[in-house]
Structure formats: structure tokens, C-alpha cells
Amino acid sequence: MTRKLVQALPPLAAFTVLLLLWEAGVRYGFLKPYQFPPVSRIARGFVELSTTGFPTGVSIWSHALTTILRVLQGYGAALALAIPLGLVIGALPVVDKLTAPLIVFCRSVATLSLLPLVIVWFGAGELTKVFLIGYGCFWVMLSNVIAGVRYVDPTLVRAARTFGLKGLELYRSVVLPAALPRIFAGARMALGVGFMVIVGAEMIGTIQGLGALIMEARTFYRSEITIIGMLVIGLIGFAISAGLMALERAMLPWAGDLDRVRR
Amino acid sequence: MKPLSRLSAASDLTLGLIGAFLAVAAWEISARTGLVDPAIFPSPSLAIRAAAERLTAETVADNLFWSLLRVFSGFLLGALAGAAVGIAAGWYRGFGALARPLIELLRPIPPLAWIPLAIIWFGLGEPSKFFIIFLGAFFPVVTAAYQGMRSIDPMLLKAAQTFGLSGVPLLLRVAVPAAAPDLATGVRIGWGLSFGVLVAAELIAADRGLGYMIINERNTGGSVGVIVVGILLIGALNLITDAAIGAAIKRWIGRWHGA
Amino acid sequence: MSQSPVMERRSPDTGVGGRGPAEAAFIRIDGARKVFTQRSGGAVPVLDNVDLAIAENEFVSFIGRSGCGKTTLLNMIAGLEDVSAGRIAIAGKVVTGPGQGQGVVFQQHALFPWLTAVDNVAFGFRKSGLAKAERCRRALELLSLVGLDAAAGRYPREMSGGMQQRVSIARALALDPQILLMDEPFGALDELTRIELQQELLRIWEARRKTIVFVTHSISEALTLSDRIVLLASNPGRIKRIFPVDLPRPRLRTDPGFNALYQAIWNELST
Numbered sequence: 001m002t003r004k005l006v007q008a009l010p011p012l013a014a015f016t017v018l019l020l021l022w023e024a025g026v027r028y029g030f031l032k033p034y035q036f037p038p039v040s041r042i043a044r045g046f047v048e049l050s051t052t053g054f055p056t057g058v059s060i061w062s063h064a065l066t067t068i069l070r071v072l073q074g075y076g077a078a079l080a081l082a083i084p085l086g087l088v089i090g091a092l093p094v095v096d097k098l099t100a101p102l103i104v105f106c107r108s109v110a111t112l113s114l115l116p117l118v119i120v121w122f123g124a125g126e127l128t129k130v131f132l133i134g135y136g137c138f139w140v141m142l143s144n145v146i147a148g149v150r151y152v153d154p155t156l157v158r159a160a161r162t163f164g165l166k167g168l169e170l171y172r173s174v175v176l177p178a179a180l181p182r183i184f185a186g187a188r189m190a191l192g193v194g195f196m197v198i199v200g201a202e203m204i205g206t207i208q209g210l211g212a213l214i215m216e217a218r219t220f221y222r223s224e225i226t227i228i229g230m231l232v233i234g235l236i237g238f239a240i241s242a243g244l245m246a247l248e249r250a251m252l253p254w255a256g257d258l259d260r261v262r263r
Numbered sequence: 264m265k266p267l268s269r270l271s272a273a274s275d276l277t278l279g280l281i282g283a284f285l286a287v288a289a290w291e292i293s294a295r296t297g298l299v300d301p302a303i304f305p306s307p308s309l310a311i312r313a314a315a316e317r318l319t320a321e322t323v324a325d326n327l328f329w330s331l332l333r334v335f336s337g338f339l340l341g342a343l344a345g346a347a348v349g350i351a352a353g354w355y356r357g358f359g360a361l362a363r364p365l366i367e368l369l370r371p372i373p374p375l376a377w378i379p380l381a382i383i384w385f386g387l388g389e390p391s392k393f394f395i396i397f398l399g400a401f402f403p404v405v406t407a408a409y410q411g412m413r414s415i416d417p418m419l420l421k422a423a424q425t426f427g428l429s430g431v432p433l434l435l436r437v438a439v440p441a442a443a444p445d446l447a448t449g450v451r452i453g454w455g456l457s458f459g460v461l462v463a464a465e466l467i468a469a470d471r472g473l474g475y476m477i478i479n480e481r482n483t484g485g486s487v488g489v490i491v492v493g494i495l496l497i498g499a500l501n502l503i504t505d506a507a508i509g510a511a512i513k514r515w516i517g518r519w520h521g522a
Numbered sequence: 523m524s525q526s527p528v529m530e531r532r533s534p535d536t537g538v539g540g541r542g543p544a545e546a547a548f549i550r551i552d553g554a555r556k557v558f559t560q561r562s563g564g565a566v567p568v569l570d571n572v573d574l575a576i577a578e579n580e581f582v583s584f585i586g587r588s589g590c591g592k593t594t595l596l597n598m599i600a601g602l603e604d605v606s607a608g609r610i611a612i613a614g615k616v617v618t619g620p621g622q623g624q625g626v627v628f629q630q631h632a633l634f635p636w637l638t639a640v641d642n643v644a645f646g647f648r649k650s651g652l653a654k655a656e657r658c659r660r661a662l663e664l665l666s667l668v669g670l671d672a673a674a675g676r677y678p679r680e681m682s683g684g685m686q687q688r689v690s691i692a693r694a695l696a697l698d699p700q701i702l703l704m705d706e707p708f709g710a711l712d713e714l715t716r717i718e719l720q721q722e723l724l725r726i727w728e729a730r731r732k733t734i735v736f737v738t739h740s741i742s743e744a745l746t747l748s749d750r751i752v753l754l755a756s757n758p759g760r761i762k763r764i765f766p767v768d769l770p771r772p773r774l775r776t777d778p779g780f781n782a783l784y785q786a787i788w789n790e791l792s793t
């Protein structure tokens with residue numbers, strides 16, 4: 001424990017020095033405060049953001065909540081559709097082969113490129129954003145679920161066969177658990193996609209949400225607010241993916257480090 | 264054995280083509296029979312006809328050229344920088360201790376969230392787009408390179424040491440090849456991300472490129488058909504380039520690393 | 523064949539301590555200990571106070587239960603693992619790292635997966651200053667020595683475990699080291715190949731005058747090959763007993779002396 005603390009000291013010191021240099025650089029006019037808002041200004045901006053808000057009345061928390069809710073709606077819908085569908089497609093080789101190129105193509109369609117089309121469908125409101133998130137998450141999740149089921153280690157299946165397992169029972173007691181690590185990995189990848197999409201989608205046609213916040217702040221030359229918004233986005237993404245990882249470890253204690261699952 | 268597997272591969276492809284054909288047919292029919300309104304989601308044939316009317320090959324080629332130029336340059340430099348930093352952070356302890364916290368802090372921020380800051384730093388022109396595409400490639404590659412370096416089988420390094428290798432030759436001859444499979448995975452993810460970032464950047468702030476082409480069509484109240492064709496074109500481009508990168512990686516490490 | 527230079531050099535009174543003045547020892551292990559620190563911070567004593575003197579051109583085998591520390595001791599001689607306490611010296615020079623004339627055949631082969639068999643072996647000629655073509659030619663020669671000419675172009679993942687092990691042996695031989703440290707090198711081989719390679723190893727040992735430290739789980743393999751057999755006990759690893767093998771080579775399993783020693787080692791191992 002103490003060794004860890006000692007190890008963390010030099011980088012910590014380096015960052016403190018870096019931040020001080022930055023602050024001094026702005027103060028003595030080497031860096032433009034608009035381009036590189038110093039830490040003091042970022043701190044003040046944060047206070048403003050969490051009390052009066054930006055634009056006035058909308059605090060950073062409410063921006064964050066809006067963004068999170070949008071992501072979770074699209075993400076949840078995508079998972080709810082993709083997991084059962086993937087489990088079925090993965091179990092039926094013929095269906096898998098029929099749908100494979102289609103799925104690969106739909107996954108290749110850049111999610112945000114759908115934006116102009118989806119605006120035509122649903123207008124520029126909430127549904128458009130949720131739909132885009134859902135689209136991005138769905139295909140990533142679907143292809144991972146299918147792959148998880150299809151590429152279960154064949155020796156495991158053979159071993160189970162020697163115990164007389166077959167059909168649905170084999171699927172439920174061997175294939176499914178063996179596919180779970182890959183399914184979890186897919187869920188984490190999909191979440192990353194969801195956050196990526198939301199930031200882009202919020203940059204157009206809304207003033208609510210973190211993506212809108214950072215874009216709006218720029219047009220008002222409030223770069224410190226942009227930076228705070230970025231950090232909050234990163235923090236939320238990190239927290240959610242750490243939560244998923246913890247869930248994964250609790251549910252799949254037998255699986256190794258899932259970051260090492262080849263994709 | 265060989266012809267048989269080739270046969271089954273061929274039948275896989277046939278099945279896939281049949282599936283794709285069925286999907287396109289279903290789309291065409293549902294638009295023709297009025298199941299979906301062709302004005303908001305035209306059938307493929309209508310979309311292509313509309314696109315052929317409104318777009319010249321020259322405009323498409325020009326936008327395509329700009330998109331490709333942006334994504335290739337940003338990706339190439341981003342991946343190179345990511346590989347260099349990740350490998351160095353994995354190999355040199357001191358550098359790793361400094362670089363890693365910074366990378367870990369910035370990594371969870373999606374590349375698109377850098378757009379406003381990129382505009383603040385570099386203005387509305389090409390450099391800001393280059394910058395975020397660069398980031399799109401940089402973070403996946405740097406993470407993968409670092410992880411690859413940290414998970415090298417220590418026996419391989421030891422074995423090489425018994426032959427007198429150390430320092431930079433040990434790094435370049437043994438550690439980097441050993442980390443190559445992870446690096447390759449990162450490169451592939453980085454490409455996908457760069458591409459997604461490209462399209463988004465072109466939608467949000469650009470005056471040429473495929474993303475601009477479709478958002479402009481919608482902003483000027485043009486034809487939905489053109490938008491649909493543009494989306495498919497972007498998707499196909501992503502698919503083809505990703506396959507090309509996959510094939511290049513396979514040529515690079517596939518022989519010894521397996522599928 | 524029966525009277526090799528190595529044989530002549532050996533005196534009848536070989537044994538621990540009985541090996542004459544300390545300077546005669548080529549590899550000298552003095553009070554070596556090894557403690558692994560775990561990630562959690564705990565310390566695991568793996569080797570405790572190992573003393574051993576190995577003469578030049580001697581063939582010594584380590585035998586002992588799985589996990590008793592044979593690989594660890596070998597890696598320490600190779601300079602690949604630090605000594606927690608005590609010291610290990612080769613020809614009077616304290617071992618500080620690899621590259622002091624030790625060639626290693628690793629238990630897990632440790633082949634470079636991105637190199638073909640022949641390139642893996644050629645890796646052993648890196649510091650030799652030979653031209654590329656010459657390195658390749660010699661690598662092929664070594665591969666045919668271990669019976670693998672046909673697999674020269676294959677990558678490790680395309681070879682069986684035994685084939686990989688033979689490539690690993692060929693690679694260590696390429697270095698032409700003074701000291702060969704071999705960790706269960708014939709473990710994954712069929713009986714016939716194993717006996718062929720044992721004979722080949724003895725031939726190389728006698729012709730090239732090498733010092734060999736050899737880890738094995740097979741008592742009869744140790745008896746067939748070695749001048750002395752070092753029996754290690756576990757928890758923590760230490761030398762339990764050393765058996766000199768004063769039998770003329772080639773050794774036959776039917777030899778009564780062979781059998782008596784086999785029985786003695788067996789008894790010691792199983793108590």
C-alpha cells in the first residue's frame with residue numbers, strides 16, 4: 001500500500017508542475033486564456049456550472065442527467081433487442097450465414113451518417129437521438145452475441161456431448177455460459193459506441209445535454225466550460241464502464257481478464 | 264479436404280448473398296406497396312434514380328477524395344503516434360508512470376467531444392478535423408499497444424536475453440513482434456473509430472466530404488434518395504477499407520498468429 | 523567411444539565437497555536463496571540455502587517433485603532470475619545476468635511465435651557475426667540434427683509440442699554455449715526420439731566439452747546421462763541428497779549397478 005503511494009508520487013508531482021506552468025503561462029501572456037483556460041478559471045467555471053448553470057438555469061448535473069438518460073434509453077432498447085435475437089441467430093447456422101453480410105454492412109454504416117435521414121423521419125427531437133444511439137449499440141451487440149455463441153470452444157461442446165448433453169440443454173448449460181464473456185465484452189463496446197454517438201447527436205439541434213453544452217460554450221467563448229463538459233463526459237463513461245466491469249466480475253468469477261478477449 | 268472447405272466457403276457466400284438479396288427485395292417491395300412512405304424512406308431503385316439525377320460523378324468523387332484524405336492522414340499519424348507512445352510506455356517504466364495517468368484520464372472522453380476544443384485551438388478548417396480523427400486512432404492504438412507490451416510472455420524476453428539481446432534490439436526484435444497481435448487489434452478498432460469520427464466531423468463542421476454532402480442535402484431540402492445513397496456509400500467505404508486493413512494485418516501477422 | 527576425454531578427467535572420489543579445492547568448481551552456488559514476492563505483497567520462500575559446486579564439463583541432473591524449485595534454480599544459474607541471498611558464480615565471476623556463456627532450453631520452449639523453425643534456430647547465431655546465408659545453413663544443419671529438416675519453414679503454432687521442444691534444443695545449441703541449462707528438454711517426446719536425442723546430447727557433450735545442468739522427472743533418464751544426480755526436496759526447495767553415478771557409459775538399464783542406484787533414488791524421492 002505505501003509502496004503504491006510512493007510510486008504514485010513522481011507522476012503526481014509532474015502533473016502539479018504541469019498545471020502550475022500552465023497557470024503561469026497564461027498569467028504571463030505566453031498562452032491565450034481563451035485557448036488554454038488555466039486551472040483557476042476552470043475551477044471557477046465549475047462552481048458557476050453547478051450553481052447557476054450554463055445556459056442560466058441548466059446546471060451541469062441536469063445536462064449530465066439528460067445525456068445519461070438518452071444513452072440508457074437507446075442502449076437498453078438495443079440490448080433488449082440484440083441479445084435474444086443474437087442468441088437465436090447464433091444457434092441456427094443457416095440463419096447466421098444468411099444474415100452475416102447484412103449484419104456486417106449495417107454495422108459498417110457510420111451511425112451518425114444516419115442523422116440527416118433520421119431527422120427526416122422523427123424531426124430533430126429526443127427520438128432521433130435515442131434512435132441513433134440504439135442503432136449504433138444494436139449492431140455492435142448483435143454481432144458480439146452471435147460470435148460469442150458461434151465460436152464457443154468446440155472441445156467444450158465435445159466434452160459436454162460425451163456426457164449425453166444435446167439440443168437445448170447443451171445450449172443452455174454449456175454454450176450460453178461459454179458465450180457470456182464475449183457477450184459482456186460486446187455490452188461494454190456498445191456502451192462506448194453509445195457515448196460516442198450521443199456526443200455527436202447532441203451537437204446538433206439541442207441545448208440540453210453535455211454534447212450541446214460543450215458546443216454552446218464554444219460559441220460563447222467559454223472554453224473552460226467546454227473542458228469541464230469534456231471531463232464530465234469522460235468521467236461518466238469511465239464510471240459506467242467500470243460498473244459494468246465490476247458486474248462482469250461478480251457474475252462471471254470464473255472468466256479471466258475480459259480485456260484480453262480477442263475481438 | 265481443401266476443395267471441400269472451399270466448397271463450404273462458397274456456399275456460405277451464396278447464402279449470404281441470398282440473404283442480402285432478400286433484404287433488399289423486402290425493402291424495395293415495402294416501399295413500392297406503400298408499406299413505408301417513399302418520401303421519407305424511398306426504395307433502393309428510387310433512391311438511386313434520385314441520386315443519379317442530382318449528383319454528378321464529379322461531385323461524388325470530389326467529396327470522396329476529401330473524406331479519404333482526411334481519414335487516412337489522421338488515422339496514419341494517430342496510429343503511429345499511439346503505437347510509439349504505447350510501446351514506450353510499456354517498455355520504459357518511468358515514461359509509463361508519467362504517460363499512463365494522462366492517457367487514462369483522457370481516454371474515456373469520446374473523440375467527438377474534442378470537436379469544440381479542436382475548433383478553439385485550430386479554427387474551423389482542416390487542422391481541427393485532422394486533430395479529432397488523429398485522436399480517434401490514437402487512443403485505441405495506444406491502449407492496445409500498452410496492453411500488448413504488458414502481456415508479453417516473459418519467457419520470450421528471457422529466451423532472447425540468453426542470446427545476448429538487450430536494450431533497443433530486444434525491444435524491436437522481440438517485444439514489439441510479441442505485442443503485434445494486440446497492436447493489430449487496436450489498429451483495427453482505431454480505424455473504425457477514425458472513420459466514425461470523420462463522418463461526424465463532416466456533418467457538424469465541414470464544407471466538403473461525404474458527411475457534408477448528405478447533411479447539405481437535407482439542409483437545402485433536397486432529396487431523401489440522395490441521403491440514402493450517401494449513407495450506403497459511406498457504409499460501403501467503411502466496409503471495404505476495414506476489410507483491406509484486416510487483410511493487411513492478416514498478411515502481416517496471420518501466418519504465425521493464426522486466425 | 524567408451525573412453526572419452528571427459529571420462530578420463532573424472533576421478534573416482536567425485537562427490538560434494540569431495541571435489542577438491544573450491545577453485546576447481548566451474549559453477550559455484552553458495553547459500554543461494556530465492557524468495558518470490560507476490561502481487562499481494564506476501565513473500566514465498568522457494569529455495570533455501572542451496573550449496574552446489576559443478577565442475578567444468580560435468581553433467582549434472584536435477585530431480586525432484588513438481589514445484590520444488592528446479593526451474594527457479596536453473597533460471598538463477600542462467601542469470602534470468604535474481605538471487606535473493608547468497609551468490610552464484612561461473613568460472614569465478616558472479617552471475618549478474620544472461621549472456622555469460624549459458625545457453626538455456628526452456629521448459630515451455632519459449633520459441634518466438636513470429637519466426638519459423640529455421641529462423642528461431644538462426645536467432646541463436648545473432649551475435650556470431652556470420653553472414654545471413656551461413657546462419658541459415660547452420661540452422662538447417664542443427665534442425666536436421668534434431669530430426670526436423672522437413673519442418674524448417676513452419677511456425678511454432680504449426681508444430682506439435684515435441685517438435686517445438688526440439689527446435690528449442692537446436693536453438694540453444696546454435697549459441698554453442700559453454701554451459702547448457704536444460705529444463706525438461708525431452709519431456710514431451712516419444713520414447714524413441716527421446717533415446718535418440720539423449721545419445722545425441724551425450725555425443726555433443728563429449729565432443730564439444732560442455733557443462734550441462736539438466737532437469738528431468740525421469741530417474742532413468744538422469745541415470746543414463748549424468749555424472750551426478752542432485753535430488754531436491756520441496757517447501758522450501760533445498761538439496762536433499764546428491765548421487766554420484768559412477769557407471770561406465772553407455773549405460774544399460776539391465777546393469778545391476780544402474781538398478782541399485784535407481785532403487786536408491788526412488789526410495790529417497792518417495793520418503
Ligand SMILES: Nc1ncnc2c1ncn2[C@@H]1O[C@H](COP(=O)(O)OP(=O)(O)OP(=O)(O)O)[C@@H](O)[C@H]1O
Pocket residue numbers: 558559560566568587588589590591592593594595629
Ligand atoms: N514468479 C513466481 N512468483 C511466485 N511464486 C513462484 C514464481 N515462480 C515460481 N514460483 C513458485 O516457486 C516454486 C518452484 O517453482 P519452479 O518452477 O522452480 O518448480 P519446478 O521444480 O521447476 O516444478 P516443475 O517440475 O513442475 O517444473 C513453485 O512452488 C512455484 O509456485
Ligand SMILES: [Mg+2]
Pocket residue numbers: 592593594629705
Ligand atoms: Mg520446472
